[in-house]
Amino acid sequence: MKRPGVRITDVAALAGVSAGTASKALNNTGQLSQETRARVRRAAAQLGFTPDARGRALSSGRTYTVALLTTDSSGRFSIPIMRGVEDVLSAGELATILCDTRDDPLREQSYLRSLVARGVDGIVVTGRRTEPRPPIDVPLPVVYALAASTNPADASVIVDDAAGAAATITHLQGLGRTRIAHITGPANHRSAAERAEAVAAALCTEPLFGEWTERWGRQATDLVLRQHPDAITCGSDQIARGVCDRLRELGRSVPDDIAVTGYDNWPVMALASRPPLTTVDLRLEDLGRRAATLLLESIAGTPHHGVLELPAQLVTRESTLGA
Amino acid sequence: MKRPGVRITDVAALAGVSAGTASKALNNTGQLSQETRARVRRAAAQLGFTPDARGRALSSGRTYTVALLTTDSSGRFSIPIMRGVEDVLSAGELATILCDTRDDPLREQSYLRSLVARGVDGIVVTGRRTEPRPPIDVPLPVVYALAASTNPADASVIVDDAAGAAATITHLQGLGRTRIAHITGPANHRSAAERAEAVAAALCTEPLFGEWTERWGRQATDLVLRQHPDAITCGSDQIARGVCDRLRELGRSVPDDIAVTGYDNWPVMALASRPPLTTVDLRLEDLGRRAATLLLESIAGTPHHGVLELPAQLVTRESTLGA
DNA sequence: GGAAAGACCGCACACGTTTTCCGTGACTGA
DNA sequence: TCAGTCACGGAAAACGTGTGCGGTCTTTCC
Numbered sequence: 001m002k003r004p005g006v007r008i009t010d011v012a013a014l015a016g017v018s019a020g021t022a023s024k025a026l027n028n029t030g031q032l033s034q035e036t037r038a039r040v041r042r043a044a045a046q047l048g049f050t051p052d053a054r055g056r057a058l059s060s061g062r063t064y065t066v067a068l069l070t071t072d073s074s075g076r077f078s079i080p081i082m083r084g085v086e087d088v089l090s091a092g093e094l095a096t097i098l099c100d101t102r103d104d105p106l107r108e109q110s111y112l113r114s115l116v117a118r119g120v121d122g123i124v125v126t127g128r129r130t131e132p133r134p135p136i137d138v139p140l141p142v143v144y145a146l147a148a149s150t151n152p153a154d155a156s157v158i159v160d161d162a163a164g165a166a167a168t169i170t171h172l173q174g175l176g177r178t179r180i181a182h183i184t185g186p187a188n189h190r191s192a193a194e195r196a197e198a199v200a201a202a203l204c205t206e207p208l209f210g211e212w213t214e215r216w217g218r219q220a221t222d223l224v225l226r227q228h229p230d231a232i233t234c235g236s237d238q239i240a241r242g243v244c245d246r247l248r249e250l251g252r253s254v255p256d257d258i259a260v261t262g263y264d265n266w267p268v269m270a271l272a273s274r275p276p277l278t279t280v281d282l283r284l285e286d287l288g289r290r291a292a293t294l295l296l297e298s299i300a301g302t303p304h305h306g307v308l309e310l311p312a313q314l315v316t317r318e319s320t321l322g323a
Numbered sequence: 324m325k326r327p328g329v330r331i332t333d334v335a336a337l338a339g340v341s342a343g344t345a346s347k348a349l350n351n352t353g354q355l356s357q358e359t360r361a362r363v364r365r366a367a368a369q370l371g372f373t374p375d376a377r378g379r380a381l382s383s384g385r386t387y388t389v390a391l392l393t394t395d396s397s398g399r400f401s402i403p404i405m406r407g408v409e410d411v412l413s414a415g416e417l418a419t420i421l422c423d424t425r426d427d428p429l430r431e432q433s434y435l436r437s438l439v440a441r442g443v444d445g446i447v448v449t450g451r452r453t454e455p456r457p458p459i460d461v462p463l464p465v466v467y468a469l470a471a472s473t474n475p476a477d478a479s480v481i482v483d484d485a486a487g488a489a490a491t492i493t494h495l496q497g498l499g500r501t502r503i504a505h506i507t508g509p510a511n512h513r514s515a516a517e518r519a520e521a522v523a524a525a526l527c528t529e530p531l532f533g534e535w536t537e538r539w540g541r542q543a544t545d546l547v548l549r550q551h552p553d554a555i556t557c558g559s560d561q562i563a564r565g566v567c568d569r570l571r572e573l574g575r576s577v578p579d580d581i582a583v584t585g586y587d588n589w590p591v592m593a594l595a596s597r598p599p600l601t602t603v604d605l606r607l608e609d610l611g612r613r614a615a616t617l618l619l620e621s622i623a624g625t626p627h628h629g630v631l632e633l634p635a636q637l638v639t640r641e642s643t644l645g646a
Numbered sequence: 647g648g649a650a651a652g653a654c655c656g657c658a659c660a661c662g663t664t665t666t667c668c669g670t671g672a673c674t675g676a
Numbered sequence: 677t678c679a680g681t682c683a684c685g686g687a688a689a690a691c692g693t694g695t696g697c698g699g700t701c702t703t704t705c706c
Contacts, residue, residue, distance in 0.1 A: 005439075005662095007662060007663090008662070008663065008664095009662085017685070017686085018685070018686050018687075019662085019663080019664095019686095020663090020664075020665075020666095020685080020686065020687075020688085021684090021685055021686070023663065023664055023665080024664090024665085024685085027664080029664085029665085030665085030684090030685085031682095031683065031684060031685090032683090032684065032685070033683080033684065033685090036684080036685080050436055050439070050440040051440065051662085051663070052440060052442065052661090052662055052663070053440050053441040053442065053663095054377065054380040054381040054386065054441075054442050054661075054662070054663085055381055055661070055662025055663035055664085055691090056662075056663055056664075057377040057380070057381075057663090057691090058377040058378055058380075058381045058661085058662075058663070058664090058690095058691045058692065058693090059662075059663040059664040059665080059690075059691055060663075060664055060665085060691085061664095061691080063377065065420075065441075073402070073406070074398075074402065075397075075398035075402040079396070079397065079398040079402070079423075082421070082423070083396070083423065083425075086423070090433075093437070095420060095422075095437055095441065096420070096421070097388075097418060097419070097420040097421070098405070098419070098420070098421040099418075100402075100405070100406065100409070102406075110413075113373055114376075114416070114418055116328075116373070117373040117374065117375060117376050118376040118377070118388075118418065119375065119376065119377050213595075214595050215595075238595075268591060268592075269591075272536075272537050272538075272561075328692095330692060330693090331692070331693065331694095332692085332693095340655075340656085341655070341656050341657075342656095342692085342693080342694095343655080343656065343657075343658090343693090343694075343695070344654090344655055344656070345693095346693060346694055346695080347655090347694085347695080350693095350694080352694085352695080353654090353655085353695080354653065354654065354655085355653095355654065355655070356653080356654065356655090359654080359655080374692080374693070375691090375692055375693075377691075377692070377693090378661090378691070378692025378693040378694085379692075379693055379694075380661090380693090381660090381661045381662065381663090381691085381692075381693075381694095382660075382661055382692075382693040382694045382695085383661090383693075383694060383695095384661080
C-alpha cells in the first residue's frame, strides 16, 4: 500500500538534515539552531508536508483525536455541544469523533472498546437528559457535559437550571407580574424538577407536570387559567408554544393579558411561536467549550474534579415584552 | 508513554506462537492449521486482546475510519444520514468522524488536510441543501449524499424529489382532490424548484415561491385561497404547518375543506401540526446506508460512478385522511 | 528409502514518526 | 594549550501490527 504522500525523510533530505532533526524542528523540541529550524520549516512548506497521523500516533502515543459520546440521537443537544468542543479542539489540531450510542448499553460498550483501541486522547460524555449518569470505565481522561457523572471525583460541566428558571421569575416580577403559573414536563425528569423547584421556591405555587409537548402546553393552559395568572412560565419551548397557541385561540393577548416564557431557546420553537418566546438559552456551545478545555487540561496531566455549573442566559422576546 | 494494554506479542506468547503467526490467526490470513488458529483465538479472548488501531493503521494503511463531511450545522439532515452510515460501517468495525464545515471553505480545506493526514479510508460528503456541489479534491474514495457532485464521474446518492412530490399529487388525486395549489420555498433552491416542477407537470398550476417558514405558509394561504383549492401541497413541513394554522384560524377544516401535505417528515413539525401532516419522508437513513455501502465498495476497489436516485416515501396522516 | 510436494509457522522487515542517547565541534577560562 | 562545558545534530531504537519469503517437518508417491 504505497501512498504518494511526502514523508518527513523527504523534508529532511531537502533541508539537508536527518529525519530526527526534522522532527524536532517541526515540533519545536530538542535543541537546534534557529537557522536549522527555519530551513526545515521552509523545506516542509515547500513540499507541502503534513505529518502522517498514523506514524505520529504510534510513536508518541498521542492520537490528537477525542470522542464525543452521546445518547442524544436527535442531535438537539449534542450538535451545539460538539460545535463548542470543536471550537476549542480544532485550534490544537484535534479531531472530534461523534459516537451516538442510541441509548443502547451494548452499543456504548462497543464504542468504548473501539475508542480505547484507537487510543483517543480523551472522551466527552453527554446526553439528551440532565440526569446524572453512571461513569464510563476507561483508562482515559473523561469529562461529562450536560449530564454529570454520579462519581463526584469525575469532572462534569452542567447547566445551572435553577438559576435559569429563577431568572425568568425575576424578569417577570420586574415587569410587574405577580400571579405566575408553571407548566413543565414529567416530574421524574431532573430538568423539569429542578426548574420547577426554583420556580416554587420563588412563588409558592404548584407546578403542573406533564410531557414535553405542545399538546400538553395547550391542555395545561385550560387548567391553569382557573388561577387567573398574569404570567405562565414553561419548562420547555415546546410547552410554551402550545400555551401561546391556546391563549390565542381563547382570545387572550400575549403578553398583554398573560406573559409566557419558555426554556431551551430552541430556535425552531422559540422563534416560530406566536409571539416569539422569551426563554432561557442553555449556552450549550459554552458548555462544549468548557468541557473541551477541561478535557485538554486533563490530557495535559492536570485533571479537574467535581461538578462545574455554568449559567444559562435569559433571552427576552415579544412573549413577555410585547411588540 | 507506556500503555498497559495487552499486545499481540502477549497473545502470541500465551498461545506459544510468534507474533506474526498470531496476526495471521486473528485476521484469517496466511496458511495456518485450524488448531493453531483456534489456540490463538482462545488466547486472545482470554487476555481480552484488542488490536491497537495505531499499529494496525501504520502497517496496513487501512485506518478503519471514515469521515462524514457536512455543511449542515443544524444536524437536521446530517444526523439521520450519519445513523444510516454507522449502521453499515459499524458492522465492519469502522468508526465515523463527523466534520461540520459550517459552510466555510477554509474550514473545509482544513478538515480535508487533517483527514488525509489521518489516512481515513473514505469520505461521505453531505450538506443541508440539495444543490449539486463542487467535488472535493482528495486522493481517497468519496461518496456524495443528498447533494450530488457536479462531476458525473463521482458517486452520488440523492433523493428523488420529483417522484416524492408526484406521490403527494397522486395521493391527493386518489382522494378526489382536483384543485391543488402548491406553496414552497425560494425558487432558487433546487429542492423547491424540483418539487414544484413535478407538481406543475401534473397540474398545470402556478406554484407560490417564498421561504421555508411557517410565516410564509400562513401568508401564502391567504393568497392561494382566492383560487378556491381543495388541497394544498407544500414544499416543507414548516410551510405546511403554517398553512394548517392559518386555515384553522379562518375556520376551514383540514382535511374536509382543504387537504394539506408537507415535505420532509420532520417529526417536530409534521407531528406537532394540527392536524398531523401527510408528508414525504426523505429516507435519510436509507440514503446514509446506501452511501456507506457504495463507499465500502469503493474502498474495496470497485468504485461506483454516477448519480443514484433513491425513492422518498409518502407518509399519510390526518391532514389528508382526516380522523 | 529417497525425493518431491505440501502444510505450517517463524524470521525479519516495513509502515512514518518521535525520542533517547551519544558523538562532534566550538567556545571558554585558566 | 588543554580540559571542561555547551550547543547542535545524527544514529538508532522504539511504538504495534501486517506480511513476504523461506525454512522445517510431515506426508506421500515412486
